[in-house]
Amino acid sequence: SYELTQPPSVSVSPRQTASISCSGDKLGNKYASWYQQRPGQSPVLVIYQNNKRPSGIPERFSGSNSGSTATLTISGTQAMDEADYYCQAYDSSTAVVFGGGTKLTVL
Amino acid sequence: QVQVVQSGAEVRKPGASVKVSCKASGYTFTSYAMHWVRQAPGQRLEWMGWINTANGNTKSSQKFQDTVTIVKDTSTSTASMELRSLRSEDTAVYYCARGRSSGPDWYFDLWGHGTLVTVSS
Numbered sequence: 001s002y003e004l005t006q007p008p009s010v011s012v013s014p015r016q017t018a019s020i021s022c023s024g025d026k027l028g029n030k031y032a033s034w035y036q037q038r039p040g041q042s043p044v045l046v047i048y049q050n051n052k053r054p055s056g057i058p059e060r061f062s063g064s065n066s067g068s069t070a071t072l073t074i075s076g077t078q079a080m081d082e083a084d085y086y087c088q089a090y091d092s093s094t095a096v097v098f099g100g101g102t103k104l105t106v107l
Numbered sequence: 108q109v110q111v112v113q114s115g116a117e118v119r120k121p122g123a124s125v126k127v128s129c130k131a132s133g134y135t136f137t138s139y140a141m142h143w144v145r146q147a148p149g150q151r152l153e154w155m156g157w158i159n160t161a162n163g164n165t166k167s168s169q170k171f172q173d174t175v176t177i178v179k180d181t182s183t184s185t186a187s188m189e190l191r192s193l194r195s196e197d198t199a200v201y202y203c204a205r206g207r208s209s210g211p212d213w214y215f216d217l218w219g220h221g222t223l224v225t226v227s228s
Contacts, residue, residue, distance in 0.1 A: 001169075030211070030212070031211075031214070033215075035152075035215075042202060042218040042219065043202070043218055044218070045214060045215060048207070048216070049209070049214070054216060086151065086152055088152075090212050090213045092211065094168075095166065095168060095213075096142070096157075096168075096213050097154065098151055098152040098153065098154065099151070101151050101152075
């Protein structure tokens with residue numbers, strides 16, 4: 001079955017750039033999406049189709065996907081960005097798959 | 108207001124079944140698929156399956172093929188997910204999520220607030 005792997009945690013200082021990786025076999029050949037989940041809340045879509053931002057998502061969120069790794073980048077990180085982030089992709093054999101999640105800490 | 112509202116928390120004994128509903132409003136129900144995703148305490152999001160709200164076709168993850176049924180009621184713009192033969196490991200928050208697709212891809216742009224299902228004897 002298809003799997004996506006994320007680092008369990010990433011730390012960043014306020015106003016700096018945070019990068020969260022998501023790796024999977026030939027992930028660059030698929031679309032990757034990213035979700036933000038704050039404690040006790042439902043996930044929120046922040047990036048879809050590798051690099052598109054839904055309406056209402058700040059420009060500081062961006063995404064890329066190449067080779068076997070998709071990356072979510074948060075520029076000028078703010079305290080409110082502290083949350084869990086999940087990558088997600090679709091595989092023809094497994095259907096929808098989520099990564100294990102990355103806890104972003106803004107120190 | 109575009110939203111999906113889920114039914115309330117449930118408590119069940121092992122071996123029982125539970126049905127969680129998800130009522131859509133503010134958009135055309137049959138224009139978007141509805142997916143179900145669960146999250147056990149402290150765990151990752153886990154995709155369970157989806158329903159084509161236009162024709163009723165469903166597809167479930169292999170893990171849930173024998174225990175999950177997803178249905179829709181177009182008259183009330185409601186999708187429901189029934190999980191049978193519950194075990195303690197099924198204790199989780201269950202989300203419905205509106206699915207968007209452009210070919211071999213799914214992403215979820217609208218999520219319900221989640222329904223906590225607790226399985227305990």
